[in-house]
Amino acid sequence: MSRILAFNFALLFVSNALGQEVSASLDRAATSIGESVTLSVTCTNFSPASQPILPSIPGLRFANAGTSRQFQLANGGRTSSYTFNILVTPLKPGNYTLSPIQVRHKSGLLKPKPLTLRVLPAGEQPNGSNALSQYAYVRLLPAKTTAYVGEVIPIEIQLHYIDGVNVQMPELIADGFNVAAFPKHTQSRMQKGNQIYQVLTFRTAAVPVKAGELQLGPVKQSMVLRVRQKQNRRSPFNDPFEGFFNRYQQKPVNLEAKAQPITVKPLPNATKPASFNGAVGRYTMQANLSPLEVTVGDPVTVNVRISGQGAIESLNLPKLNWPGFKSYEPSVTTKKDNPLGLLGSRVFEQVVIPENDKIAEVPRIEFSFFDPVTNQYRVLAKGPFPLKVKPGDKPLAPLVDSSRTQETVEPDAPPQTDILTIKHHLGSLAQATPLITRPGFWMLQSVPLLLWLGALAWRRKTNALANNPRLRRKLQVTERTRAGLAKLDALANGGEVGGFHAELADLLREQIGLQLDIPAEGITGDIVHSPAAHKRLSEDIRGDIRKLFTASDQASYAGSQTTGEMKANLVLLKELFHALK
Amino acid sequence: MNPRHRPCQPRTRLGQALGLLAAVLLFAGSSPASEAQFEEANRLYETGRFPEAAALYQAATTNGVSANLLFNLGNAHFKAGQLGQAMAAYQRSLRLDPRNPETRANLRFAREQANTQPPPLSLRQRWMRMLSLGEWTALASMIITLFLLLLAVRQLKPEAFVGKPLWIRLPATGVVATALLLAMAASDYFSDSHAFVSVAKATVRNGPLEESPESFKATDGVELLVHDRKGDFLEVESLLGLKGWIHSGDVELLTP
Numbered sequence: 001m002s003r004i005l006a007f008n009f010a011l012l013f014v015s016n017a018l019g020q021e022v023s024a025s026l027d028r029a030a031t032s033i034g035e036s037v038t039l040s041v042t043c044t045n046f047s048p049a050s051q052p053i054l055p056s057i058p059g060l061r062f063a064n065a066g067t068s069r070q071f072q073l074a075n076g077g078r079t080s081s082y083t084f085n086i087l088v089t090p091l092k093p094g095n096y097t098l099s100p101i102q103v104r105h106k107s108g109l110l111k112p113k114p115l116t117l118r119v120l121p122a123g124e125q126p127n128g129s130n131a132l133s134q135y136a137y138v139r140l141l142p143a144k145t146t147a148y149v150g151e152v153i154p155i156e157i158q159l160h161y162i163d164g165v166n167v168q169m170p171e172l173i174a175d176g177f178n179v180a181a182f183p184k185h186t187q188s189r190m191q192k193g194n195q196i197y198q199v200l201t202f203r204t205a206a207v208p209v210k211a212g213e214l215q216l217g218p219v220k221q222s223m224v225l226r227v228r229q230k231q232n233r234r235s236p237f238n239d240p241f242e243g244f245f246n247r248y249q250q251k252p253v254n255l256e257a258k259a260q261p262i263t264v265k266p267l268p269n270a271t272k273p274a275s276f277n278g279a280v281g282r283y284t285m286q287a288n289l290s291p292l293e294v295t296v297g298d299p300v301t302v303n304v305r306i307s308g309q310g311a312i313e314s315l316n317l318p319k320l321n322w323p324g325f326k327s328y329e330p331s332v333t334t335k336k337d338n339p340l341g342l343l344g345s346r347v348f349e350q351v352v353i354p355e356n357d358k359i360a361e362v363p364r365i366e367f368s369f370f371d372p373v374t375n376q377y378r379v380l381a382k383g384p385f386p387l388k389v390k391p392g393d394k395p396l397a398p399l400v401d402s403s404r405t406q407e408t409v410e411p412d413a414p415p416q417t418d419i420l421t422i423k424h425h426l427g428s429l430a431q432a433t434p435l436i437t438r439p440g441f442w443m444l445q446s447v448p449l450l451l452w453l454g455a456l457a458w459r460r461k462t463n464a465l466a467n468n469p470r471l472r473r474k475l476q477v478t479e480r481t482r483a484g485l486a487k488l489d490a491l492a493n494g495g496e497v498g499g500f501h502a503e504l505a506d507l508l509r510e511q512i513g514l515q516l517d518i519p520a521e522g523i524t525g526d527i528v529h530s531p532a533a534h535k536r537l538s539e540d541i542r543g544d545i546r547k548l549f550t551a552s553d554q555a556s557y558a559g560s561q562t563t564g565e566m567k568a569n570l571v572l573l574k575e576l577f578h579a580l581k
Numbered sequence: 582m583n584p585r586h587r588p589c590q591p592r593t594r595l596g597q598a599l600g601l602l603a604a605v606l607l608f609a610g611s612s613p614a615s616e617a618q619f620e621e622a623n624r625l626y627e628t629g630r631f632p633e634a635a636a637l638y639q640a641a642t643t644n645g646v647s648a649n650l651l652f653n654l655g656n657a658h659f660k661a662g663q664l665g666q667a668m669a670a671y672q673r674s675l676r677l678d679p680r681n682p683e684t685r686a687n688l689r690f691a692r693e694q695a696n697t698q699p700p701p702l703s704l705r706q707r708w709m710r711m712l713s714l715g716e717w718t719a720l721a722s723m724i725i726t727l728f729l730l731l732l733a734v735r736q737l738k739p740e741a742f743v744g745k746p747l748w749i750r751l752p753a754t755g756v757v758a759t760a761l762l763l764a765m766a767a768s769d770y771f772s773d774s775h776a777f778v779s780v781a782k783a784t785v786r787n788g789p790l791e792e793s794p795e796s797f798k799a800t801d802g803v804e805l806l807v808h809d810r811k812g813d814f815l816e817v818e819s820l821l822g823l824k825g826w827i828h829s830g831d832v833e834l835l836t837p
Contacts, residue, residue, distance in 0.1 A: 171792055179794035181787035204794070314797070316821065328701060332822035419660075419687045422626055422653040426619045429612065429645030430677070435718045436767055445722055448729035455736035 019079075020046045022103045024112035025196050027162075027228050029134055031090060033122035038065065038228065039086040041112065043103055047082050053102040053109075059092035059119070090119040135227060136161035138170065140219045140257040142206075148265050150280035151372045152311050152342050153177075153206045157219050157257070160190065160197040163226040165250075170202055170221040176214040176264070177206040183339035205340045207311050211266035217259030225251045267370050273379050275318050279369035281310015287365050287382035295390045299351045304365060304382075307345035312336060317348045322363050325352040357391040470517070477514045481507055481577060488573070492566040500566050501552040504573060508548055511580055525549030544576045615644040622653065631660040648678035655687060664695045664802035665779035669833035672775070679713050695802025700775065700820055709762075709769045717766040721759040728752040774807040776817065776832040783832070785825035789814035796825035805832065 020043075027038045039062075041052045054062050065085040071078065090096075099114035136159070143154040157170045172179055185202045208214060226248045267280070286305045294300055306315055313334050320327050330350035337343040352362070361384040368379040435441050465472050484507040491500040506520075513520035516532045527533055528542040537545070551569050555561045622637035635657035641650055655670035671688035678684065692699060702710070712720070731752055735742045742748055778799045786793035789811040799805065799819065805827070809816035814826040 172794070178797070181794055313823065334822070419656055419690055420683045422623055422656050423649040424623060425649060426616055427647035427649040429615055429647050429650070430715070432642070432646045434714045434767075434770065436714065436763070441718070441722075445725070448726045448733070452729045452733040452736070455733035459736040459739075 020044065020105070022105075022110040022112045023196060024098070024101050024115055026088070026098075026115050026117060029116065030118040030120065032120040032124050033090055033093060036087045036089045037117065039088050039098065039101075039115070041084045041086065041101060041103065043082045043110075045080055046105060047080075048103050048105070050104050052084055052086075053104075054086065055098065055100055057096055057098070059090060059094060060096055060098075060117075061089045061091060063087045063089065088117070090117070093119045093121045095119075134162075135225050136164060136223065136253060136255055138219055138221050138255045138257040140172075140217045140260055142216055142260050142262065145261065146263045146265065147208055148280055148370065148372050149208055149211050149267055150278055150311070150370070151208070152281065152309075153208070153216075153262070154340070154342065155179075155204050155206055155216070157202040157204070157221075159200040159202070159221055159223070159255070161200075161223065161225065162197060163248075164198075164223050165226065167200060167223040168221060170219050172204065172206075172217065172219050173259075174206050174216050176210050176212070177208050177216065179207075180205045180340055203340060205311075205342055207314075208262065208264040211264045214262045214264050215259040216262045217257060219257040220254065221256075222252065222254045225253050227251055268377075271377055273366075273368040273377055275366040275379065276368040276370070276377060277316055277318055279306075279310065279315055279367070280372060281308055281369060282371055282373065283308030283310065283315075283367070283369050283380065285365075285367050285380040285382060287385075289362055289385050289387070292386065293388040293390070294354060296354055296357050299353050300362065300387065302348075302350045302352060302362065302365070304348045304350070304367070305345055306348075306367060306380075309343050310369070312341050312344040312346055315346045317350070318366065320350055320352065320365070322352065324355055324359050325362075326355055327352045354387065354389045357389045359387060359389045361385060362387050473514060477510050480510055485570075485574065485577075488570050492563055492570055495563055495566075497555055497561045497566065500569075501555045501561075504548065504569060505552045507573065508545065508552075508576075511577060512545065515580055525553070538579075541576065541579055544572060544579075548573060548576065612644045615641045615650075619650060619653075622657070626653070626657055626660070631657050635661055635663070635666075646673070646677065648674045648681060648684070651677065652681070652684050652687070655684075655691075659687070659691055659694075663779065664691055665777035666833050667691050668695065668802055668804075669777045669779070669835060672777075672835055676770070677713055677715065679710050691802065695800070697803055698820060700804055700806070705765070706769055709766050712766070714766050714770045717759075717763050721763040724752065724755045724759045728756045771836065773835060775835045776805045776807050776815065777835075778803040778805065778827075778831060779833040780831045783827055785817065785819075785823070785827045786814075787825060789816070789826045791828075793826065797823050799827070807832075807834065 022041065022043050024039065024041045027040070031037050051064070063086065065087045067085065068083045070081045070083070088098075096117045096119065097114050098117060100111050101115075102109045102111055104110075139158040139160070141156040141158065143156075147153050155172070157172065159167065159170070161167075169182060182202050182204050185200050188199045188201070190197050190199050206216060227250075228248055283306050286307075287303065289300055289302045291298075291300065302320065304317055306317075313336075317330060320330075328351045330348040333347045333349075334341075335344050335347075337345075364381050364383040366379060366381045368377055370377050431438065465475070484503055488500060488503055488507070491503060509520040509523040512523050512527060512533075516527070516530075516536060518532070525546050528537070528546050533542060548569060551565075618637050618641035622634045622641065625631075625634035625637060635654060638650060638654035638657055642654070651670050651674035655667045655674060658664075658667035658670055668688060668691050671684050671691065674684045675681065675688065709717075731749060735749065778801055781801050783799045783803075785796045785799055787796045788794075797819070803819065805817040805819055807815050807817055808824075810829070811826075813829050815829050815832065816824070817827050817832075818824045
């Protein structure tokens with residue numbers, strides 16, 4: 001383990017051999033008597049052998065406030081820093097220069113840049129705004145202060161701060177300019193006076209849209225500063241742990257950079273080419289078409305690529321409305337070669353259709369722009385391109401312009417000079433939502449589906465009955481029994497003994513025939529003695545059957561029976577049927 | 582009450598209910614309130630009070646829409662100088678009655694006044710838009726219903742279909758074809774994310790915030806394609822390929 005650690009330290013030492021330096025900073029540039037400031041001496045990429053050697057300055061007292069160490073991995077490299085925190089307590093007012101501060105290094109003594117400290121009399125405070133501006137400020141840096149209308153002005157907005165969080169995007173007020181979006185910012189460090197600042201750089205581009213003396217800015221940006229709290233103690237014995245346990249205060253601030261005057265010159269009119277449509281910058285053009293041999297009515301694709309430097313995304317091609325050709329809207333693709341879109345290319349693909357076979361070429365394509373470097377217009381041209389057009393089968397209908405490609409136009413219709421007047425019939429109203437999205441439509445649409453499913457179920461049931469005679473017989477007997485029992489009730493009430501017992505015997509035969517799976521005709525009370533009856537019917541049921549057949553026979557021979565007796569037989573019959581189920 | 586009639590009564594009621602449901606859901610007809618608003622709006626239009634007429638036509642659309650109502654709404658907006666809203670109303674009218682020559686003529690004229698071009702349409706889109714989505718739906722519904730009824734009849738009277746396989750195969754092919762066409766028409770309808778700029782000059786920004794830098798300006802009537810929505814902002818693309826974010830209050834969406 002110790003070998004691995006030694007190896008790592010050796011590696012660290014070797015990798016840090018380059019970029020070894022010393023820097024010093026004060027946490028603020030002004031203070032008052034008795035208020036300590038912190039001096040930080042940072043050794044980058046090396047560990048000093050001893051404490052820094054501080055100058056002896058009358059009126060200032062130095063006290064060690066501890067050390068700290070940091071490692072940072074960035075861009076594939078490793079950076080280490082060793083910081084000595086020294087508490088500086090002023091004893092007299094005045095302006096002090098903290099120099100020389102020296103740190104021992106193997107190559108000799110290293111010295112950071114001198115620092116200055118302004119000490120005010122006790123009780124006086126440095127100006128508030130100036131104090132805040134020591135911690136953070138914003139700068140607006142346009143690349144040029146004179147430009148033409150339509151010319152791109154690269155802009156840099158720099159936020160400098162010592163320590164802070166929650167940095168918001170800058171807001172650039174730019175009336176009279178079109179401003180591009182801010183791509184991702186870059187980060188760096190910078191020393192200014194006593195302080196080391198973090199620098200966030202936001203780049204964008206502004207395009208002036210009118211001539212005159214315009215104002216670019218101001219820039220507003222908000223963030224939360226982390227400010228070290230002052231030690232407001234007059235005791236010379238300050239907190240020895242102050243360097244370890246720094247106390248910070250968070251202060252939200254709104255920073256502003258003042259507006260910059262920009263002189264915007266108009267584009268010269270006298271020499272403006274006819275094909276100029278507002279492009280400003282430096283461009284080149286390539287153009288080609290395919291195919292070179294077509295039939296009347298076949299599409300030909302004209303491909304125009306404009307590359308260069310300027311507001312690439314706002315480039316437009318002049319309309320290619322050539323006589324004898326029907327033209328469509330071009331499709332446009334933009335390729336940006338830098339994040340701000342100031343460098344790149346824009347490709348226009350336009351489809352044109354030759355309308356007759358007299359056409360021998362595609363006319364010249366012109367693109368013009370104003371070059372702000374040479375202060376003159378330039379015209380780029382390609383073509384004419386030879387094109388062989390063969391006659392087609394059908395003549396094409398003449399079309400007025402590309403806007404009418406979607407809508408049929410009467411060839412002889414006079415040009416429309418106003419809209420056609422209103423309708424006087426409301427017509428049938430419908431819901432604004434399409435029919436297909438309404439639940440009611442789907443409910444109605446399910447009706448034929450349900451009809452089909454119903455028919456399908458009916459067909460299945462019919463087929464099942466046709467293929468199962470026993471089931472069919474069972475259904476018939478059930479229906480016959482239901483009707484027969486109702487009839488028996490009526491016959492019993494009417495005292496019709498003969499009819500009652502004839503019906504009773506019939507029903508009994510139907511049920512026994514079904515149960516024993518034999519024909520109903522000819523069944524008598526003796527059936528109970530058959531092997532099938534012994535096998536399928538219980539003793540009680542067989543007894544009831546015999547009883548009912550006997551009663552029926554007796555009544556038939558005797559010819560008289562009371563209603564009560566018939567009702568009793570009917571009850572017995574129902575109980576029997578119930579038992580058979 | 583005759584007991585024999587009892588089983589028939591629920592069936593009759595069910596049939597009446599289905600008929601009523603069909604009438605209410607599919608054929609809304611014209612309500613007296615809408616008729617009155619329409620007539621009054623026409624009167625305002627003819628006396629030159631176009632903004633009031635547009636407001637009244639708009640109010641009438643709450644009870645339902647018709648191609649004629651939207652056509653008149655477009656006319657009132659056009660006469661009131663609101664090109665974007667006029668074009669949106671004409672376009673909505675064409676969605677209900679796509680072959681109406683008068684609506685097409687007025688939309689074309691409004692486009693000329695706004696100096697804009699119609700968006701390029703593919704051959705499929707042009708073909709699908711020859712019928713409205715309602716017409717495609719009715720066609721598909723009719724063929725599917727006919728097919729299902731044929732299937733039901735085949736169950737009830739199978740002997741009538743013996744030796745006639747085309748009686749089922751042809752409608753089945755029709756069902757598949759119209760269902761596919763309906764799906765394509767619905768996809769075209771619901772994916773049509775056009776919007777029309779409805780203010781004199783709208784600012785299209787680089788981001789979905791009021792503070793975002795300006796990308797470009799779009800004038801009344803300019804047609805934009807909507808790609809996305811974030812809060813009150815819509816991500817749009819002009820027909821020239823310019824992209825940006827526009828406040829939703831500055832445009833009239835074809836499909837709200």
